[in-house]
Amino acid sequence: MLSERRLEVLRAIVQDYVGTEEPVGSKALTERHKLGVSPATVRNDMAVLEDEGFIAQPHTSAGRIPTDKGYRLFVDRLAGVKPLSSPERRAIQNFLDGAVDLDDVVGRTVRLLAQLTRQVAVVQYPSLTRSTVRHVELLALAPARLMLVLITDTGRVEQRMVDAPAPFGETSLADLRARLNSRIVGRRFADVPQLVQDLPDSFEQEDRGVVSTVLATLLETLVEETEERLMIGGTANITRFGHDFPLTIRPVLEALEEHVVLLKLLGEAKDPGMTVRIGHENAHEGLNSTSVVAVGYGSGDEAVAKLGVVGPTRMDYPGTMGAVRAVARYVGQILAES
Amino acid sequence: MLSERRLEVLRAIVQDYVGTEEPVGSKALTERHKLGVSPATVRNDMAVLEDEGFIAQPHTSAGRIPTDKGYRLFVDRLAGVKPLSSPERRAIQNFLDGAVDLDDVVGRTVRLLAQLTRQVAVVQYPSLTRSTVRHVELLALAPARLMLVLITDTGRVEQRMVDAPAPFGETSLADLRARLNSRIVGRRFADVPQLVQDLPDSFEQEDRGVVSTVLATLLETLVEETEERLMIGGTANITRFGHDFPLTIRPVLEALEEHVVLLKLLGEAKDPGMTVRIGHENAHEGLNSTSVVAVGYGSGDEAVAKLGVVGPTRMDYPGTMGAVRAVARYVGQILAES
């Protein structure tokens, strides 16, 4: 459909526009790229590309800029993923290696991504639903007031207060703690409800109420925490998003504040590889003039969460994708080690 | 020095400028405020106020705008703290009452503050150093791998992995857990080091190494976590900071990303009441065109952390101060209850 050269022209337009942030004309194109044809020919190609909807003119008699569809084609067929340089790789590893706990890992990751891509970075905390239980702890803070602490294999810790309906002896507590752990440690969160279903029955009549309450809280924690958490960094980079940015910056900042929206956005990135959502492909209106590059990361083979960046549609896709992928890999390694 | 009327003129200028965001002239002033004098008189007063450095003209033959010094005088002598309306108070209480844990309390507080003031809200997590220990838990994840969980009276939970130099029996672990708790529960973090100093000596020779390691980690946690955490919200409101905002927005966003800077900023607010830092009074350059209103909050009589907002110097000081104070009080209550 589109000849090789026309694709080449599109690629050149995208590259130049990303670099200069200004509409690119036929003459400038032939000067900066070795297309081997004259500006007139390029103009013809441009006319075709415009008819097909890959590029557009902001105003008559101006140069062309890529449309969302144009970027899409660029990402799908014209651009590879640019691997990072080895100094960059080393820097990533060094930076992430210093992390002391999960919060720190996520915090460092988000800063790293923001710095590498010069865009807004978003990192989701390792998801509970896909994690497994490392340990459950029950503490008696008062006779009828317990604290439930849940530790995941990704190092995440969740705690909940439990107001028991009746006092609960230390031996019963130890008993429950032991049985609970023996049943669910090493299991996936999704399987927990079934595994603890009949647990109250195995307790003395008088303790069943408390056991049930504890289990209810445990299950509640699992469900509630499916609402994942995430961390954002590099917000200052939105000032780089475009010259008309007073108009676009506001909705973007608002979207970034709504973590629910971002989580949905990341969640939609189902592709096992990297997902790139360009401009209007993003469901959320505020992000209609931004692109989102996201990828899953995990401690093992399976992704436990997502991370990515939000940037202007006119971003350096190969470079951004390279950085996102590299960071995801290293974070996965770090999590697997800890 | 400055007559009553001149102060009144300054107050009127501040109020009008905050409202309109435009330089205010003598004629407009007399029309909108009952000063009881003619524009000419106001002009004379304005000339004096300008000589004293309280107001300035952006350009010759334009109206006046308050200087940082002008706002300072306004805040110190001319403005009260505007109490919130009772519906507002009720809304705050309802909103905060729904919080389930500390993260949630802080999260809700930050959103609330941002919404009430339409500015950027900053809430520091209750500080560990001024908190007391509610409970310490030790879990054996593996024979020589322990997890230390520290729970504060403000509901904060910190966890650390401890790689023990030798395996540690369950009875020894229970023993250490019990002794540790009996010594430090209810005590202030600052006192903990002294309280556990001789603890290893009371253990069998073979366990001392492990005990020491655990204690070292515990103390480390206390020290490390003196680096406080904080949460920020309402960043989208910076778009309201001014019409020339492309220039000022960048450094502000950058400053907001540097939590260390913000913590220092809040830390400087030593005043037992509310602290207002106006424009250049802020040490950090990026915040030279913003004002910071901060106040301590706490579960008891004593402040355990700070919260506040960052906004344009041309903010509604009485309203902002009212909102900040009210929110701080309610958060204190919530923390005291939990």
Next chain:
DNA sequence: GTTGGCACTCGCTCACGGGGAGTGCCAGCA
């Protein structure tokens, strides 16, 4: 299918020129 030529479009910049809000100053008045 490609190329050079050419007329045309249109955004951008800058200079020009009211209009208007606001000022400073001054003389007069209580």
Next chain:
DNA sequence: TGCTGGCACTCCCCGTGAGCGAGTGCCAAC
């Protein structure tokens, strides 16, 4: 002494219009 009305002056703001230049579309020729 302090307040007031009057008045000339200063500039910002905004709309207008001309010139420039990058870029386009079309066409005839190769």
